[in-house]
Amino acid sequence: MTGVLTAWLVEVCIITYRDTQKGKNQGTAQLSLPMPSVYASTFLIFGVLGLLPARAMTVANLAAWGLVVATFLNLWAPLTGGQTHASVAQSGTKNAAGNPAA
DSSP: OHHHHHHHHHHHHHHHHHHHHHHHHTTOSSOOOOOHHHHHHHHHHHHHHHTSOGGGHHHHHHHHHHHHHHHHTTSOOTTTTTOOHHHHHHHOOBOTTSSBOO
């Protein structure tokens, strides 16, 4: 359980740091914090990993730290269905046929 909890705390720190830096990079003086739903999604994912039985804790720890590394390398974003923040911004809005929305 300690490994999953530590991984979750590192994940929350990475998410918070990135969103606060995003506000600074856009030239705004306001502090830009992540939406609470981002924290809730990480709480649910890491909470499920923490509830696994003791014999599966090694796998849970590896999965938790794998998510942290993926977030750090910007390979996974908690609320975008696995897409990174950059790919979501570049994809734009498309209609059902896959064409850009008007």
